[in-house]
Amino acid sequence: MKFRRLIFANLFRKKIRLILTVGSFAIALVLFTFLAVVRSAFNRGVEIAGADRLVVVDRVGLMNLMPVSYADKIRAIPGVKAVTHDHWFGGVYQDEKNFFPQFVVDVENHHQVYPEFKVPDDQWNNFANDRQGCIAGAKLAERFHWKVGDRIPIKTTLYGGAVWEFNLDGIYHTEKPDGDQGQFWLQWKYFDENVPSVIKSTAGWYIVKLDSPDDAVRVAKAIDEKFANSPHETKTETESAFAGYFAKQFGNIQLLIMTIGSVVFFTLLLVTGNTMAISVRERIGELGVLKAIGVSDRSVLFLVLAEASAISFFGGVLGLSLALVMIPGISGALTGMLPPLLLSKPMLALGLGFALLVGVISGLLPGISAMRMRVVNALRRV
Amino acid sequence: MIRVDGRSDSQSLIRVRGLNKTYSRGGEKIQVLQGLNLDVDKGDFVAFMGPSGSGKTTLLNLLGGLDVPSAGSITVDGDEITHMSGSKLTHWRARHVGFIFQMYNLIPVLTAYQNVELPLLLTKLSGSDRRKHVETALSVVGLADRMHHYPRQLSGGQEQRVTIARAIVSDPTFLLCDEPTGDLDRKSADEIMALIEELVGKYGKTVLMVTHDPVVAARAHTTLHLEKGVLVEGKASSRESVLAGGAA
Numbered sequence: 351m352k353f354r355r356l357i358f359a360n361l362f363r364k365k366i367r368l369i370l371t372v373g374s375f376a377i378a379l380v381l382f383t384f385l386a387v388v389r390s391a392f393n394r395g396v397e398i399a400g401a402d403r404l405v406v407v408d409r410v411g412l413m414n415l416m417p418v419s420y421a422d423k424i425r426a427i428p429g430v431k432a433v434t435h436d437h438w439f440g441g442v443y444q445d446e447k448n449f450f451p452q453f454v455v456d457v458e459n460h461h462q463v464y465p466e467f468k469v470p471d472d473q474w475n476n477f478a479n480d481r482q483g484c485i486a487g488a489k490l491a492e493r494f495h496w497k498v499g500d501r502i503p504i505k506t507t508l509y510g511g512a513v514w515e516f517n518l519d520g521i522y523h524t525e526k527p528d529g530d531q532g533q534f535w536l537q538w539k540y541f542d543e544n545v546p547s548v549i550k551s552t553a554g555w556y557i558v559k560l561d562s563p564d565d566a567v568r569v570a571k572a573i574d575e576k577f578a579n580s581p582h583e584t585k586t587e588t589e590s591a592f593a594g595y596f597a598k599q600f601g602n603i604q605l606l607i608m609t610i611g612s613v614v615f616f617t618l619l620l621v622t623g624n625t626m627a628i629s630v631r632e633r634i635g636e637l638g639v640l641k642a643i644g645v646s647d648r649s650v651l652f653l654v655l656a657e658a659s660a661i662s663f664f665g666g667v668l669g670l671s672l673a674l675v676m677i678p679g680i681s682g683a684l685t686g687m688l689p690p691l692l693l694s695k696p697m698l699a700l701g702l703g704f705a706l707l708v709g710v711i712s713g714l715l716p717g718i719s720a721m722r723m724r725v726v727n728a729l730r731r732v
Numbered sequence: 733m734i735r736v737d738g739r740s741d742s743q744s745l746i747r748v749r750g751l752n753k754t755y756s757r758g759g760e761k762i763q764v765l766q767g768l769n770l771d772v773d774k775g776d777f778v779a780f781m782g783p784s785g786s787g788k789t790t791l792l793n794l795l796g797g798l799d800v801p802s803a804g805s806i807t808v809d810g811d812e813i814t815h816m817s818g819s820k821l822t823h824w825r826a827r828h829v830g831f832i833f834q835m836y837n838l839i840p841v842l843t844a845y846q847n848v849e850l851p852l853l854l855t856k857l858s859g860s861d862r863r864k865h866v867e868t869a870l871s872v873v874g875l876a877d878r879m880h881h882y883p884r885q886l887s888g889g890q891e892q893r894v895t896i897a898r899a900i901v902s903d904p905t906f907l908l909c910d911e912p913t914g915d916l917d918r919k920s921a922d923e924i925m926a927l928i929e930e931l932v933g934k935y936g937k938t939v940l941m942v943t944h945d946p947v948v949a950a951r952a953h954t955t956l957h958l959e960k961g962v963l964v965e966g967k968a969s970s971r972e973s974v975l976a977g978g979a980a
Contacts (some may be wrong), residue, residue, distance in 0.1 A: 352853040360842035637893045639837040642798060643851045643898070644826020647821060729833070 353649070357656045360633070368661070371625045375665025375705070376672060378618045381703050382611060383673040384680065387691040389607045402431075403463065403569055404565045405592040409583040415552035416582045421456075424558055427572045429565035434459035435553030439536060441504035441514065443494070452504065452534040453553075454541040464557045466525050473498065473520025481540040484516035487531035488523050492513035496521075504534075509545045557589070568640055615708065622712035626658045630716040637720050638728025647721045654717035655710055662709025666702050673701070734778050734954045736963040738769030743810075746772040746795065746906065751804035753790055764790050766961030767804070772906075777932040777939045779949035782958035788942040789910055791958065795940060796829045796908045797821045804929050825872055828856045830899030834911035836891040839881040844870065844894045845879040849890070851902040869897040872935075873927060881972060889920030896949055906938035924950050 351357075362368060371500055406424065406579065408414035418435060425433045437454035461469075469485060471478070477483040486496055496502065500518045506709045516536055542550055560569055570586040577584045587595075624633055630637070674693060681691035738749055749768040754763045764787035772778060780788045793799040795806060797813050805814045813824060838847045848869055852862045870876045873893040883891050892912060899907055909928065915919035925948055931937040932953075941952060949955045956963045 355846060356842065356850075359839075363841050448770055468848070554834070620928070635837065636839055639831075639833070640850070642796070642825065642831050644854050646822050653874075726793050729798070729837075 351654060353656075355658065357371045357653060359630070359652075360435050360657055361660055364629075367625065367629075371621065371661055372665045372668060374621050375618060375662060375708075378614050378621075379666055379669025379701060379705055380443050380673045382614045382704065383670060383693065383697070384628065384691075385607045385614070385699055386575060386700065387677055387693055388606065390697065391691050392693075402560045402566075403589040404558040404560065404566060404573070404586050406558060406573055406584050406586045407592075409574075409585045412555065414582070415549065415554060416556070416584070419555045420553065420556060420577065420582075420584075421459075424556060424573055427569055427576070428541035429561050429569045429572075430558055431561050432459055432462040432559040435470055435538070435552040435556045437507065437538065437541060437552075439506075439534075439541070440508045443477045443502065443504050448494070450493075450532055450534055452536065456553075458603040459695055460535075463557050467522045468525065469520045469522045477519040477535075477537070480517055480519055481537060481543075481708065482515060482517050483519040483537060483540075485520045485522055486518060487533045489531040490534060490721045491521050493532075504552050509549065512544075514544070523703040525578065538650050558586075560573040565729060591716065609640075615704075618708045622658060622661060622708060624685050626654065627711050627716045629657070630654060630720050634720075634728050635725065637723065638725050641725045642721075642729065651717045654720050655713040657705055658713025658717070659709040662705045662712070663702075666705025670698055670701050670703070673686070674698075687693050733771070733773050733866045734770055734776055734956070734965075736956060736965050738771075743868060745776075745809055746770065746940075747805075747807040749796070749805050749807075751791075751794065751806065752802045753787065753799075754802045759761040763961060764930070765794075765801070765804075767851035767859065768962050769915040770956075770963060772938065772940065774938055775932065775936045777929070777951075777953045778941070779950050779952035779955045780940070780942045780963075781944070781946070781955055786958040787961060788958055790901050791910050792910055792928065792940065792942050796831060826851060826902070828905040830902070830904040832892070832899050832909040833913045834897050834914040836883070836888075836895045836915075838891055838894055838898075840883050843880050843882055844875060844886065844897075847883070847894055848879075848897045848901050851898060855902065866897075869901040870894075871901065872931075873897045888916050888919070889923055892916065892920070892924050893927065896931075896980045900931065900935075900937070906940060909939060909941040909943075911943055913943070913945065914964060921945075921948065 406416075406420075408416050415437075421433050421435055424430060434456045436456070439452035440455055441452055442448070442547070443450070461474070473485070477485050484502060486502075491497070496518055498518055498520060502516045502518055503513050504516065505513045514536075522531070522533075522535075548581075558569065558573070560566060566588055568586075573586045574584050641650060677691050677693045733744075735744075739754060740878060747767060751765050751768040751770075752763040770790070780791060782788050790799065793809075794801050797816070801814055801963065805812055807813070808828060811824065811828075813821060816824060838844075839850070843849075845866055849862055850864045852865055854860075867876060867879070870879050873896050875890060875897065878886060883894070886894065890916075896912075907928075912928065913924050914925060918954065928939055928941070929951060932939055939949075939952075943949050954965070956965055958964075963979050
């Protein structure tokens with residue numbers, strides 16, 4: 351690129367303006383990236399949901415419990431490979447700020463339905479044989495500096511307010527690094543022994559593993575038909591649909607994020623576009639000279655676009671670097687309130703692509719006007 | 733040989749026939765050039781004079797392919813430029829025309845070397861060949877030792893020398909100078925004119941120059957006056973008469 355010296359020289363012509371523009375670009379990109387990771391965190395449940403899993407809940411709502419005896423009836427439906435059930439425990443560890451999801455799991459079948467959660471065999475066997483046992487996700491254990499063998503007291507908020515004590519028998523990991531490693535599992539049998547009688551022998555929801563994802567519609571229909579006209583009618587849907595429904599409980603996050611993201615996008619366009627417009631206006635005479643000595647109209651457009659893209663590239667790299675530093679800290683501060691915020695490589699690439707897109711679009715208008723400018727008119731303005 | 737009667741049969745380097753240029757201003761049509769004829773041979777040095785608004789710069793713009801005429805033709809070295817498309821005209825300018833402006837028009841963020849190199853970036857010359865050309869051009873104008881200076885670090889006369897180096901670096905067919913000494917003191921103006929004379933005398937360049945200054949115009953081979961949109965030869969400003977008047 352023979353004109354690179356001219357492009358860079360023009361870029362650094364007004365250093366304060368460049369710093370301010372790149373700075374505003376970087377800050378806007380941090381905000382944009384933060385919104386993107388929040389959106390991704392809310393959607394992660396949907397993204398990682400198994401295509402071959404169904405979730406069965408009480409038709410009235412998630413707060414209504416179902417008899418645990420449903421498990422065998424569901425298992426008898428053709429196409430069902432395995433069934434397990436969960437409960438929401440809803441306890442507090444030391445302080446209410448220390449929120450993390452606690453699930454009451456069915457030890458016998460949980461492993462078959464969720465093969466993506468990896469627990470060493472010896473740890474799982476210890477958990478299965480220990481009524482007061484529990485398993486924690488790797489991130490959760492890291493957060494509270496737990497290690498296998500620790501005694502963990504959790505005060506229940508739903509089942510009488512007592513403190514329940516658990517032995518940490520194992521730590522699970524996920525195959526994917528962005529998988530959910532923040533859960534806490536306790537045994538259903540221990541739970542069932544200690545809850546009020548009205549809760550006994552119940553399940554919060556069932557998770558059904560299918561022989562094939564192609565059976566999803568048929569099996570879901572069969573399950574709901576089986577329990578139709580019973581005291582606990584069911585609503586069965588795919589795990590991804592359930593996760594999407596669950597995410598919506600927080601409100602229309604998607605719309606909120608898209609709205610703020612659009613405002614950020616247009617603000618950036620205006621900031622960079624304004625900078626480029628001023629920069630081109632200041633240099634009309636010089637652009638006229640370039641055209642006079644034989645630089646083509648297209649090359650003039652290219653020069654302006656290259657400059658705008660360079661500004662957005664520098665702003666983008668700075669913004670994404672800041673985001674890489676800041677987002678883990680923000681994620682830590684928001685633990686419990688939001689799912690973990692992860693800035694993945696595809697998201698970084700998306701951020702840089704977004705920055706370059708803004709650069710090119712913002713340079714288009716001043717670039718086209720520079721391209722169309724008549725040389726004689728430009729030279730008159732020297 | 734410079735002629736303005738349109739009767740030259742020779743193959744002039746620059747041949748202008750029936751050139752018209754009309755501007756519209758506020759609904760009113762202003763005819764700046766009216767059927768202008770001109771023949772300029774290779775190695776000629778011609779000065780255009782005339783009152784403000786007489787169309788001197790318009791003529792220079794038309795000859796340099798920066799503007800298009802309302803009617804008439806301009807042929808340079810066998811190429812008729814008046815019907816060229818915008819992009820062809822741009823390429824033509826890069827190959828055939830060297831511009832020297834009154835206000836120098838250097839790019840302030842580039843050094844003298846980089847400014848002079850600009851026209852060569854449009855060619856297929858290698859980096860080392862470009863360097864040779866640039867160094868030669870800067871030597872011709874006497875600024876080889878200032879090649880890494882920025883325009884703000886040079887005097888007006890030196891800036892104009894860099895402009896001249898930029899104009900000659902690609903060895904164009906002819907040079908167009910629009911008031912090349914208009915922004916300089918007399919001493920610097922003399923130096924610049926000596927340099928332009930050297931380009932004509934020593935290097936055989938063809939130069940067409942617009943000026944208000946009769947002393948500067950007198951250094952050209954011929955001075956043409958623009959009156960009512962046409963060129964008039966000689967008219968009270970031959971080299972001898974101006975010099976004689978100046979000495980009186």
